[in-house]
Amino acid sequence: MHTSTTDRVEDKLITGMQLARTVLGLVAAVWLVAAYPLSGDGEKFLLGKLLELAFSCGILAVGSILGITVFLVASTPDRRRDFAGRLRGPISAALMLAAGPLCIWMSVKALKGDLIDGEDLKDIFSTVTGPGIICTVLAFLVLAIGWLAALAVLLGSSVYTLLATYACVFTCFLARDVHPLLPALISPLLVWSLFAFQMFNGPDVAAPPEVLYTFMLGGPLSVTALSVWEVRRLRIRHGITLRAALGH
Template sequence: MTDSSRPDRIDDPVIARMQSVRTALGLLATVWLLFAYPLRVRRQSFVLGKLEELLIGCGIVLVAAVVGVGVFIVLAREPLGRTYAGRIGGPLCALGAIPLGAGVVWLMAAALGGDIVSLGDVGPHDFTFGLFGTTVGTMITGLVIGLLFVLAALACAAVLVAAVCFTLAAAVKGMNSCFRTGDVHELLPALLSPLLVWSLYGLQLFDGADVAAPPVVIHTFSLGGPLSVTLLSLWEVRRLRIRHGVTLRSALGR
């Protein structure tokens, strides 16, 4: 759902490799910072804060993607406008993957917490129809129901872990590809990525640092992401123009 699927899309392996390297370096830098300096906040607050930033980033990309795709469709000459409009299925699938995963996470968490059904909701029953007596039958039924609840809890826990991993992967891959807006046109991810990272950088300016690191380290780390993404986007636009003849003018049919 989060991977590009348009068969005629220009697939430059060098661009894809550089994007993967950028993501890997960003993750390594984050891990190094966390191990090198102590956290200013509790681990739970740190994790929740990062998840909040991820959701905010998804919202920013969503708005930017809607505006970017809408501008492309409106400004492009026919028949390019209809062509771009017919390609929005990929971005919609990438966007839908996150609320789908989050919904499954919420449902499994509610099930494990007993908010949907619990042992207290079942009550005493005798599924043996009195074959072993009322007392024994109730005990056997209770054991069976308890075993079913244990199996259901294990299944819910497994689905919860899978849903969390899926949601995080969908969010990271979605933001990395700007939610498959490259399916509409190859230039859109390069144009939208800097907007995303600089918006997140602006939001971080209003929050305190998560780790007790020197200011020079914090500022270098904070600016490293936006600057690297911007430079990579400019390089990507240049490579698409030189290697594949893709320009904004040609994309709009101007």
């Protein structure tokens, strides 16, 4: 175990348990999809999963902001300054996530010709080469290269956004950088919100009710149990409690 401050810990068992639960959840999800037919077509399933990931990210963003805000407001002035100095991680995670959709938006605008079009390029090159075939060819070449570059950026930023979103969900927007208790307190909010979302959105597969609801409840219950265990381990093993965290 490495500690940088009295309430900053790196517990390999906690990290390992979180990773194991995530892997088991993914394996169970893959098995469920493989064992039973989809309730809709593949496109609907994929869009549903993307929407679910976006919903998870939004819930965690709100939960992280609320959790960090509570820590800042409820803590003593000394602890408040300490927590404020640890916000670099969550802010960096949020900015890195926002960079993906921004690149997607810019590349789509470029592909649609909303940023610059052929006539604009011809006007620019005509000031150098004069009107004629040369400026037209140059405008076409630049437009073609720009279109290919924008397409590459769109594909790359789409993959980046998916990976960044999953990383932000898995790390709770690096809320642990502020205090190790925050992920354990925020995670149950996410999983039970997802459970409500899935209940409202309907099942992805045509599985028997006992299998379907066991699977749907397995995630929230396991994450909640893991969070309770994590809070207990932080208290017993590392002496970290909510009251001490706030400086009271």
